[in-house]
Amino acid sequence: MSAPRIALADDQALVRAGLRALLEGQGIAIAFEAEDGAALLEGLATTPVDVVLSDIRMPGTDGIDALLRLRARGDATPVLLLTTFDDSDLLLRATGAGAQGFLLKDAAPEDLRDAIVRLAAGETLLQPVSTGPVRARYAFHATDAPREPFSAREVAILRLMAGGYSNREIARSVFLAEGTVKNYVSSILEKLDTRDRTRAVLKAITLRVI
Incomplete structure (x- = not known):
């Protein structure tokens, strides 16, 4: 073109x-x-x-x-x-x-x-975002640690969430159904004890999950 x-x-x-x-x-x-x-x-x-x-x-x-x-x-x-x-x-x-x-x-x-x-x-x-500046601005205590370990798939989805991807875009990127990605996101939010994606990403970064 x-x-x-x-x-x-x-x-x-x-x-x-x-x-x-x-x-x-x-x-x-x-x-x-x-x-x-x-x-x-x-x-x-x-x-x-x-x-x-x-x-x-x-x-x-x-x-x-x-x-x-x-x-x-x-x-x-x-x-x-x-x-x-x-x-x-x-x-x-x-x-x-x-x-x-x-x-x-x-x-x-x-x-x-x-x-x-x-x-x-x-x-x-x-584009995935840089994580260094976030760790410098936000801090979580040991009691905020994830309730359960994250699988490799969940970490990959968290990284895409950090880059601003929607569930549909994540699904295309990792070759999963959008509904499956939605379930993964719900599990991630539960493990991080957060209600929204932005807070989950910030917490995952500061806790060095991603």
């Missing part, structure tokens, strides 16, 4: 300029730039692109709000969100809203280009 055409959304002009220079040097065409989600949606209404590359955090209409509105109006353009680990609680929200990919802001330039090309080809990319 020909080089993808993308829409670039970030509230910082210098960041947009840097990304434009980087991507155009790698053969990626920038159809238009937007300083927030509202401008992104306005641009997409008249200028179709192959992939949307957007910061997840922007003032006003942020990346997730823009994604929700884009999907609500029936636009299935693949969306790649740039994020930092501090956005870990947003990854699950964004996946549910219809994002096809996440990439950490410290990713290598070639990884960014590869992600855009892959999304344009219809693939999904959800």
Whole structure:
């Protein structure tokens, strides 16, 4: 296929300029730039692109709000969100809203280009998150240890959960039925004594399960 055409959304002009220079040097065409989600949606209404590359955090209409509105109006353009680990609680929200990919802001330039090309080809990319910063921010006591040991399969699913994968995406990745993955997730939450996926991931990281 020909080089993808993308829409670039970030509230910082210098960041947009840097990304434009980087991507155009790698053969990626920038159809238009937007300083927030509202401008992104306005641009997409008249200028179709192959992939949307957007910061997840922007003032006003942020990346997730823009994604929700884009999907609500029936636009299935693949969306790649740039994020930092501090956005870990947003990854699950964004996946549910219809994002096809996440990439950490410290990713290598070639990884960014590869992600855009892959999304344009219809693939999904959800990069596993770094665990070091989480262990530095959260702490659990020995009494918080898992109720039972984790199987290798559960650890693999936990890692995918940490990368923001939905049950359906996990199922495709590990070649299981979605219902089976749902059962695994329920078992993981029970073992970690948590009610939500984000807290389970944080706890699994700090307890060095993953």
